[in-house]
Amino acid sequence: MESSWQDRIQFSVLFGIATSVELFQARLLKATARQLYGAQFDVVQANAVLESVIMAAVVGTKAQLRIGPGLLRKLVRRQQEQVAGVGAFVSSLKYAYMNHFYANPLSALLVDGQKLGKEILQPEHLEAVRMLESFKSHVEQSVEDGRLDHARLLLENDDYLKGRINRQAAKRQQYLGKLLQSLALVIATEHSKRSFVELYEAALEEGISLDQSPGPFDLGDAIKRSTPEELIGLIKRVMTVVVDGNPSLHWNGMGIGQDAEAAIDKFEALRADVERLIETSKKKKTSLKSKYSSQSRVLRTTVVAQKVQLSRDTATLTEEDNAFTAAIDDFFAFFKTLVGCEPLSNLFLNEVWQYDYHLPYEDVFVPRPGATFARALSRPHDYLGCACCDKANGSMVGTLPATSILYHLYSEAGASINVADLWAAYYALVGEDSEIGMDERSALVLFYRGLAEMRAMGFVKQSKKKADHIAKLKWL
Structure with a gap:
């Protein structure tokens, strides 16, 4: 069955x-x-x-x-x-x-x-x-x-x-x-x-x-604007990746060697320095900041010739602030030595x-259905392999299938197509006065079938402005 x-x-x-x-x-x-x-x-x-x-x-x-x-x-x-x-x-x-x-x-x-x-x-x-x-x-x-x-x-x-x-x-x-x-x-x-x-x-x-x-x-500005707590968290995350790697990327870390040990020692020293600066600032009851943070920028107002001018100036940094700035610069400089590669095309x-x-x-x-259908309808011999389509050689002749003839006429028409004019052009190619010699009833049946196939493939639709017209549809 x-x-x-x-x-x-x-x-x-x-x-x-x-x-x-x-x-x-x-x-x-x-x-x-x-x-x-x-x-x-x-x-x-x-x-x-x-x-x-x-x-x-x-x-x-x-x-x-x-x-x-x-x-x-x-x-x-x-x-x-x-x-x-x-x-x-x-x-x-x-x-x-x-x-x-x-x-x-x-x-x-x-x-x-x-x-x-x-x-x-x-x-x-x-x-x-x-x-x-x-x-x-x-x-x-x-x-x-x-x-x-x-x-x-x-x-x-x-x-x-x-x-x-x-x-x-x-x-x-x-x-x-x-x-x-x-x-x-x-x-x-x-x-x-x-x-x-x-x-x-x-x-x-x-x-x-x-x-x-x-x-x-471009991570330089974001890293340099880090607060002391953010920098410590960043150092811890980077150390974890250096030791354990990233399982999602199937990268096992830097492994065991002088480079990995030097990186761990460097990050441990930087973290210890930042933690020490935080403790010192707490004892002095001051906030620890760097020259890159927004807290180190102050707004200065100046009156010149009865006009108010606004400018930004760098606030006075303490000894701990300068040391924290140096720690940020040191971290970023060392971080850059671990990150970097050339384009693949240079290898x-x-x-x-x-x-x-x-x-x-x-x-x-x-998928490109538009190009596929256009090729099949404009040159049907590539798919059918028949002698009647072979003589067309990409042009419009009456021996082509009805849908293919309508597609050629469709390609030469404007955005709106009069169905009566389309029928007249089609019948002139296949009618009794042509080489094909088809009677009007048979030609009309093939015409309506070809027009229905054009509509089914999405090339045309019924026009809303004129009842006796069809409108072109945009294809991919």
Whole structure:
């Protein structure tokens, strides 16, 4: 028995009910209640779910391939504009990985450097590497820096280039570690007004620099205006991230080493100094402030030539205030040494482990029904493959299907189309006096069917101003 369309098309209805489950069930028929399947779930903001998925699957993943900032921005925008589910985003990631490993022969270079031997690395790979933009930029920069031997060996010596390729795996991991460390520390400050996705996109595209003002990582003013209590809390959060890392980003902290120990000792000393200054100020019954805080700015009024002039002046700072200002400057200067990375596009051979191509993704995941229908109606031979449509070659002839003829006439008409004029133009192409020689009754049936299909596809609608006219609709 042939199944109906209801058995093949699955759909879900989501609606909210402002009542309890018991009252809702009491108002339903038992036959209806038996057909329902209910499940309780917690409502979470779509942006929060998307951000957690990006942290786990894109940013913190151990996969060697990285999604570029341009493509990631398009993926996120599609999620927000089309209100697509997380499954659509995951499918987009899988498609990007498939495109990279199936369409880019240089993806073979992502193999571990110890396994990248003669069987994998072919002369054609080296030729393709020398055509990359990052390779050309690296050679040009080497020439400008006076490293002529290095540039010549990269261009002429295959063994030397293989050695450089094998060393890129370690440098790639070093860069990713620095990127995650910088993002984790920026998040720990709680001073950034950007979302994590925006910060990650900016880090890949522009790099991370706290000296860049204005910019997504412009945290200097917010950190320097901190009160003593806020600065202590900031130091504690940063120390926690340095030791424990950020589980959401799958970054385990700075680990055990001289750099981590030096950072902890530095932050411990700064926190002890600030706490000591707070105790001293309490004993002197004064408020501790820095030269960056609003309390250190006083409003001065001056009368000049019978005009009142307002100006801001710096209030007198105590010894403790100057010491607190120095502690803030010291903290920010050391914090900048832990945070920072260059743009992804500046790295040597970044095309090997970065996928940032938009066209394959847009062709598959960004629907363009308007262009698809327009192509099918203007050149039906591409889909039908019949001889009667082949002779048209994109032009309007009477052998085309009725809907295709009406589309050609529709494209040449204005915003409002007279149905009688449309029929007259159509019948002139297929009528008894034409090459087709169709009688009026048969032509009228095909005309109305084609017009109904145009309306069903969303090209036209009934005009509200004139009963004998149809109006064009704007298509995507």
